Amino acid sequence: MTGLRRHTLVWLSQAPGAETAEDRTRAAIWHTAGRPFVVTRRRNDGNEIGLGFCTTDPAHPELRPRRVAALTDPAHIVRHARPPRLEEIARCPAATAKADSFSHLISAAAQAGHDLRVYGSWMWQALTGERHVHEASDLDVVIEAADLDAALRTAAFLAHEEQELAFRIDGELSFPDLGEVQWRELLQPQDEVLLKSIESMQLVSRTRLAR
Structure with missing residues (x-):
């Protein structure tokens, strides 16, 4: 495989x-x-x-x-x-209490052209129907990023939209053939970021993500 x-x-x-x-x-x-x-x-x-x-x-x-x-x-x-889309997560019964936040994020992501995939506790909640989320659970998302510029735009989008939500957004931006970087880390001024992949975990220069 x-x-x-x-x-x-x-x-x-x-x-x-x-x-x-x-x-x-x-x-x-x-x-x-x-x-x-x-x-x-x-x-x-x-x-x-x-x-x-x-x-x-x-x-x-x-x-x-x-x-x-x-x-x-x-x-x-x-x-x-791939992990389930945000729309699928929003349909699970546990999301009812935060329906306004899910609707807002779905609409904002659609307008911005972002495909938000969800992993972590909200994914397990939706897939199993068992209790994995609680009041303070973050929403873990993974979003494709073609290059560094696209990733920075997506990170800025998440930081902006999070202010309107009843939950915190955690997660990563995924660079095809490279790996994933935590989206908040990209908004920090450091020259190096932690890149995680199926093969390794390493600090890399931002220039490596620029393609």
Whole structure:
């Protein structure tokens, strides 16, 4: 499987591995339910793909969801997709209490031509119907950026629109074939930014993002 990036959703032909027996059981249950895993980074010299998923405890829904790390052979990936769009997240019941903020952001993004994809707790809430978000949950977004200029415009857009919302916007801008940078970091004056990809995590000069 080629072309995988961080935050990509993948479905597997068999349950992935994990470090502990408890997490292997959790991963098997998650897989059997037909749920996707999220790509994190390559592991073991690139021979395996690191995955993540987030589970809740049905007996104790008040507890914080547990993040679980897993591993799979790339050959076991049978389907993949980008994270869900903001519009899909806004349709989940948990978003009702913040409907005005979601509507505002959807409208503003459409006018600006931005395709906001959502990962993190709001994504898991929408995909599973289980309790992953709480009153103070951030909205984690990932947005494509063709180059540095486009990324700076998108970061400025997020900073401006966040002022009108009932939640904080977190997340990253994704540079094709390079990786992701936290959007707030791009608004800071530093010459270097932290670039995360499926292959590595490194400080790079902003000029590398300029294409």
